[in-house]
Amino acid sequence: MNLDIETDYAWQMIRFACNACDLPNLADKIHLGWSNGFTRALGKAGKHKGQYRIRFAHRSWPSLTTEVKKNIIIHEACHIIVLEIHGSHEGHPHGKKWQWYMHKCGENPMRIIPRCLTPNLKVQRKKMVKLMHIVHVE
Ligand SMILES: [Zn+2]
Helix, strand or coil: CCHHHHHHHHHHHHHHHHHHCCCCCHHHHEEEEEECCCCCCCEEEEEECCEEEEEEECCCHHHCCHHHHHHHHHHHHHHHHHHHHHCCCCCCCCCHHHHHHHHHCCCCCCCEEEHHHCCCCCCCCCCEEEHHHHEEEC
């Protein structure tokens, strides 16, 4: 996996989401990283030491399609957007507010993917998994 290319793509999608939600300056406040330690998540978003942070699962990334990566990146960006606008995840992190921003970005919040796309993750033994359940907030 070419990390520079994947990082560039992630930034493009984060900027796209911030722009779509009328927060063009928000992307500059986000720190982006990759983790080798995620065993149950493809991505995580939250606040770390006062700064917004999004991280993706380095080991799982190469097996994902571009379309799925896009959904995951925007999924995480929308968590940060909810944090920025409302100050918290507002109860359920995948509740109505988060779903509303996902729709605003043109993404399906309930996106389902085949389990075989995530060979490195310890997730339920179902054939299909909801992305929402393997992309977490910190
Ligand atoms: Zn989430």
